[in-house]
Amino acid sequence: MEPTTETLRSPAAFFDALAGDYDVMTDIGARLVRERPFFHVLVDRYDLRTAIDVGTGTGVHAVLMAQLGVRVTAVDISEEMLRIARLNASRYHVRVRTLRADVASVGETVSGLFDAAVCLGNTLVHLHRTEDLDRAFTGFRRFVQRNGVVVIQILNYAAIPADRExxxxxxxxxxxxxxxxxxxxxxxxxxxxxxxxxxxxxxxxxxxRPWTSNELVEALDRSGFRSTALFGGIDLKPFDASVSSDLLLISTAVNL
Ligand SMILES: C[S@@+](CC[C@H](N)C(=O)[O-])C[C@H]1O[C@@H](n2cnc3c(N)ncnc32)[C@H](O)[C@@H]1O
Incomplete structure (x- = not known):
């Protein structure tokens, strides 16, 4: 058997290397069906016409929103993931603008105002420091218009043992x-x-970085997002720290 190779990588290098396998690994076809009702609710409830998908990966959520008529800008740090996101946009017959940027500094790069920022699929755990989380959310607040929303999803780390493999x-x-x-x-x-x-x-x-719900809510609050609602996943069931597999937050942009 060939030897196993393993190194600890930066997020960009990790996802550049994984990009070619990502859609098979995560079954993009099944996700496009399973996750569509959630985006229907989002688009209808918040009257979304424009959105930015931060940590878009291969663009599954960008494609879903674009299929529902939203004008989407898809942002990622991995050039390879973005290349596949562009292929997916053309494969699923939608227009998506792509931009290579770091989630921590994206607010300093993007111009214009959006109805929503979505950052799903456990992207934020690649930020390790509170300063970077604050910088990311402050940046989101710059390009999400007042009364617009930020939608975040990571795993529920309260339900994942941190002391063993x-x-x-x-x-x-x-x-x-x-x-x-x-x-x-x-x-x-x-x-x-x-x-x-x-x-x-x-x-x-x-x-x-296994962010807790409190850490995310407090960072959103510091950055000008309020009335944060917590859910256990895209089924929008209430968040329960002991059993939910995911932590999904929807928060509204206010004037500070
Ligand atoms: C687990 S994937 C999720 C992709 C997509 N949202 C999904 O649900 O399939 C996380 C994505 O975040 C991106 N990412 C990680 N750190 C980032 C950073 N600092 N800035 C921008 N994107 C980042 C990775 O390149 C990767 O595409």
């Missing part, structure tokens, strides 16, 4: 086995993807 998922797709796991690394969690194809195994890791 945990396998989050293991799935077989298109002849490969994709495993996602966590292991403790100081105050952080080391997120590892293992891809097995025949005799070949690839492993890559990146550090995640």
């Amino acid at each position: 945990v396998i989050l998922s293991s799935r077989e797709r298109e002849g490969a086995v994709f495993e996602r796991s966590y292991r403790p690394n100081g105050a952080m969690l080391e997120f590892r993807t293992t891809i097995r194809r025949g005799m070949r195994t690839e492993q890559r890791s990146v550090l995640h």
